[in-house]
Structure formats: C-alpha cells, structure tokens
Amino acid sequence: MIKLEPRGERSSTMAYLSPVFAALLTMLTGLILFTLLGVDPVEALLTILYVPVSDTHGIAELCVKTTPILLCAIGLSVVFKAKIWNIGAEGQLLMGGLFGSYIALQLIEAEAFWVLPIVLISGVLGGMFWSGLAAILKVRFNTNEILTTIMMNYIALNILLWAVHGPLKDPEGFNFPESALFGDSALLPVLIEGTRVNFGMALALLAVVAVWVLMSRSFYGFQIKVMGVDAGAARLSGFKEKRLTYFALLLSGGLAGLAGVGEVTGPIGQLIPQISPGYGYAAIIVAFLGRLHPLGILLASLLMALLYMGGEMAQISLGLPLALTGLFQGMLLFYLLACDVLITFRIRLKPGKVTSRPPLPPLAPETQG
Amino acid sequence: MKQNSSPPRLTLRGITKQYPGCLANDNVHLDIAPAEIHALLGENGAGKSTLMKVIYGLVKPDSGEVLWDGLPIDVRDPAHARKMGIGMVFQHFSLFETLTVTENIALALGDDAGELNSLANKIRTVSEKYGMAINPDREIHTLSVGERQRVEIVRCLVQEIKLLILDEPTSVLTPQEVDTLFITLRQLADEGCSILFISHKLNEVKALCHKATVLRAGRVSGECIPAEEDTISMAKLMVGDDTPVSTTYPKKLGSTPLLSITDLNLHSPDPFGVHLKNINLTVNAGEIVGIAGIAGNGQEELLASLSGEHLCPDGKTITFAEDEVANLPPDQRRQWGLAFVPEERLGRGAVPGMSLTENALLTGFLTGLVSKGMIAWKKAEAFADEIIDQYKVKAAGRHAQADSLSGGNLQKFIIGREIMQNPKILIAAHPTWGVDIGAATAIHKALITLRDQGAAILVVSEDIDELFLISDRIGAICNGALSPIKPTPESSIQELGRMMAGDFNQSVNNGSTAL
Structure with missing residues (x-):
C-alpha cells in the first residue's frame, strides 16, 4: 500500500527536483503517446527536443522564441510571489503589441534614434494599461483578478482583431488583415548578423537581472513576498498593500506589453492578427516550472520555446498535429503540480495492512510500544 | 477518590504516538475511575492534546491499548466515542454563529438529534439541572464566551455520558464563572460521570480534582493526589527541577x-x-x-x-x-x-x-537594515543573530524558518525583535x-x-x-x-x-x- 506521509517541513531538495521529475514524466508519457500513434517514439522525441536546436540557426530561433515567453514569465513571477494570480499576460502582451504598432505606424516616416524607444515605451504602457485595469478592479472593488484578467485576454484579442481589420489595416495591403510594414527606425536591431536574434533578447535578460535584484535585494521585493505569504503580517508592519498590488500588476503587465511590442517590432515587423501563439499562457507554466526564481524561469523559458519549435517540427516532418505543443505544455504543468506534493509529503510503502498491535504487559513502565 | 472496587472507566496503557519530528506521547499510562475528576496536567507541548485526541478517536496511537470499563476497545472516530458515552469540550469551540443553540447541538448530534422541539426542551431541562441556564432559541453570536462554553458542555450532557473531557475550560472564564463551572462538574461527578480535566493551572486542579496525572515532554512524569500536594511540587513535576517556577517583581508607577x-x-x-x-x-x-x-x-x-x-x-x-x-x-x-x-x-x-533573518527584517526595517530601498542583508543577519543570542531562542540558526520554532521560542524571538528596537x-x-x-x-x-x-x-x-x-x-x-x-x-x-x-x-x- 502506498501512503503519503507529511514530512513536517518543506523539502527544498524536492522543490528543485520536482520540475525535473515533471519534465521526465512528460517525456515518458510522450514516448507512450507516440508509440500509440504508430510513430517511432525515439525519433519523435528527438524531432521535438533535439532537431530544432541541432544547428546554430535553430539555436538563434530558440532565442527569438524564448524572448517573449521569458519577458512574460519573469513579470508573472513577481505578481505570483504576491499571490496575485494574473492570468492575463496574454492580453497584456497583445495590448503591448497593439499600442506599440499604433505608435510605430504614426511614426512610419520618421527616421531617428528616438522612434524605437517611443514605440517600445508605448508597448510597455499598453500592457500596463491592461493590467492596471485589473489592478483597479481588484484594489477598489475587490474583484477576483483571475476572472478579470482571463476575460480581458479575450477583450484584448478582439480589440486587436478589430484594429488590424479596421483602422490599422494597410491601405495598400490588398485588404489583407495586416498593418503596413514598420519603418526601419521602429524595428529592434538584430544582435547577431544573419539571424533573427534581436535586441529584445537583451531586454529580456536585463529584465531577468532587474527582477532578480528586486526580489532578492530590495525592500520593495521583500514587502511583495511578505504580502504574498502573510497579508496580516504585512499590514501590521505597515506595508502598503494597495500600492504593492498596483506595483506588482503594473510591472508584470508592462513586461508582457514589452514582450508584445518586441514581437511586432522584432521578428514580425508589422501588426498581424496572430502575434502570439499563446506565449502569455505558456508563461504561467514557465513561471511555476521555474519555481518563480529568475534562473529557473530562464531555463523553463528555453524549454517552453523548444516545445513550440518542436511542435512545429513534428508537424512538418512527422505529420503530427500542432496541438502537440499544447499537449506537452499541459502535461508539464500537470506533472509539476502532482510532483509538488512531494515537497510537503513523502511516499511511504507499507507492506499490507497493520491491524494487530503487539500486546503489552500490563502497566510495565519500561516497555516500548 | 471515590470507588476502587469496580474496574476503571478508562484505562490507557502504553500509548505512544510519533509525529514527524516529535514524539507526542511516549508510553503513557492513565486510569480514570467512575465518578472521578482526573486532572491531566502539563505544559503546552507536553502531549495533553494528543492524548485526549487518542481517547476521542481523532488520532490513532502507534501502539498501546485503550480499555473502556475494563475491556479493550478501538475507538474508531469521534462518533464512536460519543456512542460509548465520551463527550469532549474543545478549547476552541466549533459553533455556528448564526444558528441557534438547539440547531448547533442538533448539528453536532447528527442523526441522534431527533426532533428539534423535544431537543430544545431537553436542552432546557439539562442546562437547568446542572446550573447552566441557557436559552435554546438564542443565536450563538448573541452569547458570551462563557455561555458558549455552556452550550458545548450541554451538547455533551444531552446524551448519556460517562466520561467528559474538558480541554483548558477555564481559560475563557472569569474567576466567578470558574466557580460556577466547578459546582456543575462536581455535581456531574457525584452522579457517576468521570471527568478528565485538562489544565496547566495548578490552583484549579488542586481545588477540583481527585487525582492528577502529569505529563512532561510526552511522558508521564508523575501522578499525585492534588489535595495532598502543594502547587510548587506539582509545578516541578510539570516543568522539571531546573526551571524557576515563581518570581515576583517590584511594582512601579510612572508619571509621564x-x-x-x-x-x-x-x-x-x-x-x-x-x-x-x-x-x-x-x-x-x-x-x-x-x-x-x-x-x-x-x-x-x-x-x-x-x-x-x-x-x-x-x-x-x-x-x-x-x-x-x-x-x-x-x-x-x-x-x-x-x-x-x-x-x-x-x-x-x-x-x-520565511527565515528568522527575514522575520527580523519584517519589523526591524526602520532600524537601518534598509538603505536607499535596498536590504542590507549582512546587517539583518547580524540583527537576527543578536536576537537569537540575547533572548536564548532555540533555533537551528538565523536560516531556520519561523514555523520550525516552538511557540515559546518564536515568541521569545518576536519579543526580542521588538524590544531590541528600543x-x-x-x-x-x-x-x-x-x-x-x-x-x-x-x-x-x-x-x-x-x-x-x-x-x-x-x-x-x-x-x-x-x-x-x-x-x-x-x-x-x-x-x-x-x-x-x-x-x-x-x-x-x-x-x-x-x-x-x-x-x-x-x-x-x-x-x-x-x-
């Protein structure tokens, strides 16, 4: 009989091992799944996890895909530490893309160094605007942020679709739902010649370092953590709950917005309906898989980006459906949550049922049970 | 002591219960005779709660035997315990604020509650009989804490009861209410009901109880007849010889x-x-x-x-x-x-x-542990070490998590943290x-x-x-x-x-x- 037994305290070893277990279990399930589908499981797994990064071009593309996921996830790590469940990184990303695109299209003729910063900042503001609405609703009306942010994802998507089909559509674009191509001044410079790796990657890494410093060195980050673990203690110490809530939500929204504007001014170069294949949702998984720690999140972002690329690769070379990516993402989160039980519990294998207790001699004080 | 001829109402033999990281009960023996008021004495963490949960069927012991009226029995759960005639009044009441006394008791009794009107009458009769007058139709939130305790006791009494367990019942009462409670408990004992009175207040035990079993660190450290002991000797059984048990401090009056x-x-x-x-x-x-x-x-x-x-x-x-x-x-x-x-x-x-260092920072942030928004972790660590050292906090070190400390040590840490900020x-x-x-x-x-x-x-x-x-x-x-x-x-x-x-x-x- 398998029994779960409380450990008494959290095991930090298990906290780090759990994501590894989750990744291994996901792969194992993948193997079974491919076998059932009649595909050579080893080849399939290689196609998903190795082939996409088997050359330098692949590694460069991995960086391109990692950037938006990393930006969203690192922002989410801050709100999640505060136990504010922002599920709206996707919508905030789309709004960032939309705001940035709008400004970039206004400045399409301008050729100056200040164009790009303005475009990026407006993208950040777009994301902050979207998460700020959720923050106001939460602070002023105590509205559950999980619900508002999810719903606002759909609103953001539809506003984006309206804009790209309407006011922002390229007048010379043969009625395709696309904006005009942005001017060169509004595009993120490429970092490595001959690839699509752009300045966005540098911004994402900068954000990782900044959040790391914020959460481990600054008193503001400490207050956010305390508020998340123990709101009562935070209040008694005079930490400003509302201000911290605004800060955390605006920060994560801003970074998601940056991810969005980074996509339209980076690899895409214009506003299109599909600027994100669900990066904002994937970032939620990444944040937890990375244990809300900057370094963990960096690794988890790379894995998630690889899954996106692998899913496409599997579609192209094995004819497997693209839904594979979503399936693997889901399995990762599923196994992670399951393995997390082992942080506070241990597994005890008991041979059979214990029914009889050893008989005790009457009232002999020395006997041990 | 009342009767010695009949078998004890309840006997515990060699009860041992191990929790992760803590041996809560270690080979505990206990006998309670019919009509006896028996005190279970001990400090917080001595294992009193675990022992009474064993009796009430909330916790299964790792080893040991429970005998009821001389016969071995396996108390499956609280419902089973209630059927056997065991009633328990917890330190923290489990009452629904917006329901009436009758409704609360009916909920606790489950299927045995019967019809509400007759239950209300029974509550009225029982409560008056034992000098704990209570109106069954009042809603709980209108009752004082003392009255709520009466509700909990009456809940046990409306069923046939042979053993009443009370966990620190006097901690929520005024001294006058304590006297009233004791009259009720003596009356119950005279009618043959055994009472297990859990407490750490020696005066009360001395005034009320026929026998006492003292627990220290999970073991029985002694048994005594409280009336024949003085409080100092009982306190020594509770805390051991090396802890000072009483002190006085000079009184002062300020003027500013x-x-x-x-x-x-x-x-x-x-x-x-x-x-x-x-x-x-x-x-x-x-x-x-x-x-x-x-x-x-x-x-x-x-x-x-x-x-x-x-x-x-x-x-x-x-x-x-x-x-x-x-x-x-x-x-x-x-x-x-x-x-x-x-x-x-x-x-x-x-x-x-969070670690003790982080908890030192929690309120110590105004004492120079933060400069320009950044935490001076070295200073915070030094501050935590100083608290641990000066207030003799038993912990694995400043890295220990706050919830790994015992209540007393954590409280010493908190008091130390506050006092050291002058x-x-x-x-x-x-x-x-x-x-x-x-x-x-x-x-x-x-x-x-x-x-x-x-x-x-x-x-x-x-x-x-x-x-x-x-x-x-x-x-x-x-x-x-x-x-x-x-x-x-x-x-x-x-x-x-x-x-x-x-x-x-x-x-x-x-x-x-x-x-």
Whole structure:
C-alpha cells in the first residue's frame, strides 16, 4: 500500500527536483503517446527536443522564441510571489503589441534614434494599461483578478482583431488583415548578423537581472513576498498593500506589453492578427516550472520555446498535429503540480495492512510500544 | 477518590504516538475511575492534546491499548466515542454563529438529534439541572464566551455520558464563572460521570480534582493526589527541577504619560466584532499596564486601533506623548517608537516559511537594515543573530524558518525583535499564551527590564495570574468598554473578575491583593 506521509517541513531538495521529475514524466508519457500513434517514439522525441536546436540557426530561433515567453514569465513571477494570480499576460502582451504598432505606424516616416524607444515605451504602457485595469478592479472593488484578467485576454484579442481589420489595416495591403510594414527606425536591431536574434533578447535578460535584484535585494521585493505569504503580517508592519498590488500588476503587465511590442517590432515587423501563439499562457507554466526564481524561469523559458519549435517540427516532418505543443505544455504543468506534493509529503510503502498491535504487559513502565 | 472496587472507566496503557519530528506521547499510562475528576496536567507541548485526541478517536496511537470499563476497545472516530458515552469540550469551540443553540447541538448530534422541539426542551431541562441556564432559541453570536462554553458542555450532557473531557475550560472564564463551572462538574461527578480535566493551572486542579496525572515532554512524569500536594511540587513535576517556577517583581508607577487614549469610540467593521465604547487610558513611561478580559470583548479592536491597522477617523483620540497618531499608519507609528507584539505569532508576528533573518527584517526595517530601498542583508543577519543570542531562542540558526520554532521560542524571538528596537511604547497581546513556563519567565523578565528602562508597556492578556505578576496598574475590558485602571496592589482577583464581567463599580471595601 502506498501512503503519503507529511514530512513536517518543506523539502527544498524536492522543490528543485520536482520540475525535473515533471519534465521526465512528460517525456515518458510522450514516448507512450507516440508509440500509440504508430510513430517511432525515439525519433519523435528527438524531432521535438533535439532537431530544432541541432544547428546554430535553430539555436538563434530558440532565442527569438524564448524572448517573449521569458519577458512574460519573469513579470508573472513577481505578481505570483504576491499571490496575485494574473492570468492575463496574454492580453497584456497583445495590448503591448497593439499600442506599440499604433505608435510605430504614426511614426512610419520618421527616421531617428528616438522612434524605437517611443514605440517600445508605448508597448510597455499598453500592457500596463491592461493590467492596471485589473489592478483597479481588484484594489477598489475587490474583484477576483483571475476572472478579470482571463476575460480581458479575450477583450484584448478582439480589440486587436478589430484594429488590424479596421483602422490599422494597410491601405495598400490588398485588404489583407495586416498593418503596413514598420519603418526601419521602429524595428529592434538584430544582435547577431544573419539571424533573427534581436535586441529584445537583451531586454529580456536585463529584465531577468532587474527582477532578480528586486526580489532578492530590495525592500520593495521583500514587502511583495511578505504580502504574498502573510497579508496580516504585512499590514501590521505597515506595508502598503494597495500600492504593492498596483506595483506588482503594473510591472508584470508592462513586461508582457514589452514582450508584445518586441514581437511586432522584432521578428514580425508589422501588426498581424496572430502575434502570439499563446506565449502569455505558456508563461504561467514557465513561471511555476521555474519555481518563480529568475534562473529557473530562464531555463523553463528555453524549454517552453523548444516545445513550440518542436511542435512545429513534428508537424512538418512527422505529420503530427500542432496541438502537440499544447499537449506537452499541459502535461508539464500537470506533472509539476502532482510532483509538488512531494515537497510537503513523502511516499511511504507499507507492506499490507497493520491491524494487530503487539500486546503489552500490563502497566510495565519500561516497555516500548 | 471515590470507588476502587469496580474496574476503571478508562484505562490507557502504553500509548505512544510519533509525529514527524516529535514524539507526542511516549508510553503513557492513565486510569480514570467512575465518578472521578482526573486532572491531566502539563505544559503546552507536553502531549495533553494528543492524548485526549487518542481517547476521542481523532488520532490513532502507534501502539498501546485503550480499555473502556475494563475491556479493550478501538475507538474508531469521534462518533464512536460519543456512542460509548465520551463527550469532549474543545478549547476552541466549533459553533455556528448564526444558528441557534438547539440547531448547533442538533448539528453536532447528527442523526441522534431527533426532533428539534423535544431537543430544545431537553436542552432546557439539562442546562437547568446542572446550573447552566441557557436559552435554546438564542443565536450563538448573541452569547458570551462563557455561555458558549455552556452550550458545548450541554451538547455533551444531552446524551448519556460517562466520561467528559474538558480541554483548558477555564481559560475563557472569569474567576466567578470558574466557580460556577466547578459546582456543575462536581455535581456531574457525584452522579457517576468521570471527568478528565485538562489544565496547566495548578490552583484549579488542586481545588477540583481527585487525582492528577502529569505529563512532561510526552511522558508521564508523575501522578499525585492534588489535595495532598502543594502547587510548587506539582509545578516541578510539570516543568522539571531546573526551571524557576515563581518570581515576583517590584511594582512601579510612572508619571509621564506616553500613550493616551481619549474618548475612543470605534465601530467594528466585522458584523460579529465588538464596538469600542468611550475608551480612556493612559500608560506612563516606566510602567506596565495590564488589561484583562475574556476573549472577544474588544481586545482585538483596541489593539488594532493602537497598532494602526484600524485608523480612527476623528483624529485626536490616540496620542503618543504629545503627538496625535490616530490617523497614522502602522509604519509611521513604529517610526515614532511603537513596538507591537500581536496575538497571532505565526500569521502576524512572524511570517511562516520565511527565515528568522527575514522575520527580523519584517519589523526591524526602520532600524537601518534598509538603505536607499535596498536590504542590507549582512546587517539583518547580524540583527537576527543578536536576537537569537540575547533572548536564548532555540533555533537551528538565523536560516531556520519561523514555523520550525516552538511557540515559546518564536515568541521569545518576536519579543526580542521588538524590544531590541528600543521602543518608547510596547504593546503586547497575550505575550505568553501557549508558552512554556521557562520561556514565559524569560519574556516577563524582558518586559520588566524594558519597563525599567523607561518604556510604557501595555499588556493585554486573558491570563489573570500573569497580569497580577507583571502589571503595575491593572484593569479589564468587557464588551468594548474599559474599566477604571487601578494600581495592582490595590486590586484583587475577585474585583478584576467582576470587572471582566462588566461590573465596573468600585467596591467600597476592596481588600489587598489576593495572590
């Protein structure tokens, strides 16, 4: 009989091992799944996890895909530490893309160094605007942020679709739902010649370092953590709950917005309906898989980006459906949550049922049970 | 001792229960005769709770035997225990505020409740028979804590009962209510019901119980007949020989007011909260003022208005020295020199899952541990080490998580953290609640030292003995109103008891301290 037994305290070893277990279990399930589908499981797994990064071009593309996921996830790590469940990184990303695109299209003729910063900042503001609405609703009306942010994802998507089909559509674009191509001044410079790796990657890494410093060195980050673990203690110490809530939500929204504007001014170069294949949702998984720690999140972002690329690769070379990516993402989160039980519990294998207790001699004080 | 011929009603043999990291019960033996009032004595953490949960079927022992009327039995769950005739009154009541007495008891009885009208009649009869008059139709939220306890006891009595277990029943009662409870319990015992009375208050055990079993660190450290022992010898059984069990401190009166509350009226936002009514209080530099009271009489609200968690909109009601602070948030009051020890150690006083260093920073951030928004971790670590060292906190080190400490050690850490910030005013809620005697003595000494350095200290506690021990002036809070505060030597336990019950009229012939 398998029994779960409380450990008494959290095991930090298990906290780090759990994501590894989750990744291994996901792969194992993948193997079974491919076998059932009649595909050579080893080849399939290689196609998903190795082939996409088997050359330098692949590694460069991995960086391109990692950037938006990393930006969203690192922002989410801050709100999640505060136990504010922002599920709206996707919508905030789309709004960032939309705001940035709008400004970039206004400045399409301008050729100056200040164009790009303005475009990026407006993208950040777009994301902050979207998460700020959720923050106001939460602070002023105590509205559950999980619900508002999810719903606002759909609103953001539809506003984006309206804009790209309407006011922002390229007048010379043969009625395709696309904006005009942005001017060169509004595009993120490429970092490595001959690839699509752009300045966005540098911004994402900068954000990782900044959040790391914020959460481990600054008193503001400490207050956010305390508020998340123990709101009562935070209040008694005079930490400003509302201000911290605004800060955390605006920060994560801003970074998601940056991810969005980074996509339209980076690899895409214009506003299109599909600027994100669900990066904002994937970032939620990444944040937890990375244990809300900057370094963990960096690794988890790379894995998630690889899954996106692998899913496409599997579609192209094995004819497997693209839904594979979503399936693997889901399995990762599923196994992670399951393995997390082992942080506070241990597994005890008991041979059979214990029914009889050893008989005790009457009232002999020395006997041990 | 009543009867020796019949088999004991309940016998525990060699009960052992191991929790992860803690041996809660180690080979415990216990006999309770019919009609016997048996005390289970021990400090917090001695294993009393685990043992009674074993009897009540809430916890399965790892080894050992339970005998009921001489026959081995396996108590499956509380419902089974109730069927056998075991009733239990927990320290923390499990009553639904918005339901009536009858409805609550019916819920607890489940299928055995029968029809509500007849149950109500039965409640009325039983409660009157045992001198615990109670109206079955009242809703729980209208009852005082003492009345709620009656509901819990009556719940046990409406069924046929052979063993009544009471967990620290007097901690929520005024001294007068304690006397009434004891009359009821003696009457029950005379009718043949066995009573297991769990307590750490030696005077009460001496006054009430026929026999006592003392637990220390999970083991039986002794058995005695309380009437034949003095409290010191019983205390030694509880805490061991090396802990000092009693001390007295000289009383002092200050003259410079540091904390003043003037005509404070505060409406509680909680629907079941208590509104503060016209509170006036002054605490001078260099004295400890103690406020007694049964839980839920406005202590929480008063403390929240002092800590700054509840701001008082009309401004001038609270002053620190000359400064009006009623509208200042908690951090600004701390900046002024307020330190605060809340009732909940884990949850408000310390953050579970965070290290002692982080918990030192939690309120110590104003003492130079943060510069330009960045945490000086080295300084915070040094501060944590200093607290651990000076207040003899037993912990694995400054990296230990707050929730890995025992209650007493965590409380020493919190008190140390507050005192080492050199506060001008210290407010402490229930400073030694659930703390072992050794830690309690250490905490009392720290408070006295701080007082002698000239701080104004306000202690709110349910433990009257503690208040008489450390307070220089003393009063009580009842239903949101504060009694007059008197110098401790001029008050008495009887008088304080009356004040806790809401009778604030100064008696003409109050005697000297009856400690």
